[in-house]
Amino acid sequence: MAAGSAMAALLSTAAAVFLCAPAGLQAQESTPTTPAAAEKHNKELEVLRTPRGFLEAASFSKLLALPDWLNISASWTAEPMGNTWGGAKRTTGFMDQLDLEISLGRGLIKEKKQKAEFDRWALRLSVANYQGQPPYFNEEIGTIFPLQQLQAERGFWLQGLWVERLGSKTKLRFGNNYNLDQLVYAPAYGFYVNSTLNGTLNLALPAYPFTPFNAAGGQLSWDLNDRLSAHYGAMQLSDQRGGAQANFWQGWRFNVARSDGLVQALRLDLKLSDQEDGPLMACLDPDNPNSYLRHQEGCDGLMGLENNLPDPLLQLGAVAGSWRFPLLNNVERWENKSHTVFGSATLPVKLPMGHGARIWGSGAVGMEPAINQVPLFLQGGLLVQGVLQNRPLDLLILGASHSSLSPYSRTPNGARQSFEGVIELGYLLKITQNLQLQPGAQWVINPGGAGQFADVVAPSVQVSLTW
Secondary structure, three states: OHHHHHHHHHHHHHHHHHHOOOOOOOOOOOOOOOHHHHHHHHHHOOEEOOOOHHHOOOOHHHHOOOOOOEEEEEEEEEOOEEOOEOOOOOOEEOEEEEEEEEEEOOOOOOOHHHOOOHHHEEEEEEEEEEEEOOOOHHHHHOOOOOOOOOOOOOEEEEEEEEEEEEOOOEEEEEEEEEOOHHHOOOHHHHHOOOOOOOOOOOOOOOOOOOOOOOEEEEEEEEEOOOOEEEEEEEEEEOOOOOOOOHHHHOOOOOOOOOOOEEEEEEEEEEEOOOOOOOOEEEEEEOOEEEEEEEOOOOOOOEEEEOOOOOOOEEEEEEEEEEEEEEEOOEEEEEEEEEEEEEEEEEEEOOOOOOOEEEEEEEEEEEOOOOOOOOOEEEEEEEEEEOOEOOEOOOEEEEEEEEEEOOOOOEOOOOOEOOEEEEEEEEEEEEOOOOEEEEEEEEEEEOOOOOOOOOOEEEEEEEEEEEO
């Protein structure tokens, strides 16, 4: 009760601070400061954008000649990786995912202002096929946490099935197959390959439904004003849907039992700008028409660049679970509650390189180390667009995470585990809107958490194709 009361007080204080945030708190970019000026400026400015690629003529749905009430999109992601130094052994790993998203609704292609009430509703389905060589790459090299974002049992997964309503100020989603991902997510996380950096704050609690796992539940998002929004969700906790037995069912288990628990999450978002970020500013190189120089006032050949950086944002939230959570040092005993508070910040920063940059950081604190393998998690990074003059839309990516392990966390032979850290360096090549390549490397510090292995150096490349 004490932990829950403290968490409620913290969120109440945060809401008051967010609501009273000064109106002058703005992200500093080389763009006009008012929406009207920004719209006029963007219309007059020539903007360099990522080529559309081989689907330039039509979308995937149009190529299939689908009716307006049906939309299908597909994506393929591959993450080959190798361990060139340290760890339990030198080896390679490969994982890929073919994902299919299907939407059904009468108002899929209508503008918001033209939608009647029935047009705001849609049915969403997400299925995926995972392929890769067993066992898991991280298990072979001796790290605790996966180095790849893609991590699932091979086979065909039902990742999501829900009904959605999109209003002018609210978004409602509910269904039999939903997950926690969006409730703890910040846009900056999606640029990374390592699983601890990409998306879920390394919440290592059993039965929590993160992709590809899912459970019955839903989410409500509400825009309180132009800058502040609130996001609340609640989901079933089931050992067969998000826990130890979930890999066997691969998302196709729909049961609800008395032994199931409940996980709830609340997050507040504060945008640091009144409007979405416009294009970045650059200057054409007079000596090379394919080169773009850093923006300077009064330069000749002023040019806009598609902004591929995440918007400046502050987040604060909490996750609370109620279930029989097994103890780390004795699975025959349990605790009934789990509580985690988290926060993140993504801020603009001026650097002597590139056309724009973001620095970001986040952290999560768990209140019950007896059941939570990572009671303290910290991460942060830097994203820089256009470090190469002839590649102004690409991104340089740097990130690091530190997972402090519970004092009850042990290796299979009983050694105490302290922490595991990772540093990731990558470069995102924006080939087309359909195709992205991201070569990079990860340095895993203290793999296994108990000093039993030398640090790991693992180069990789992520390939993403959407259509």
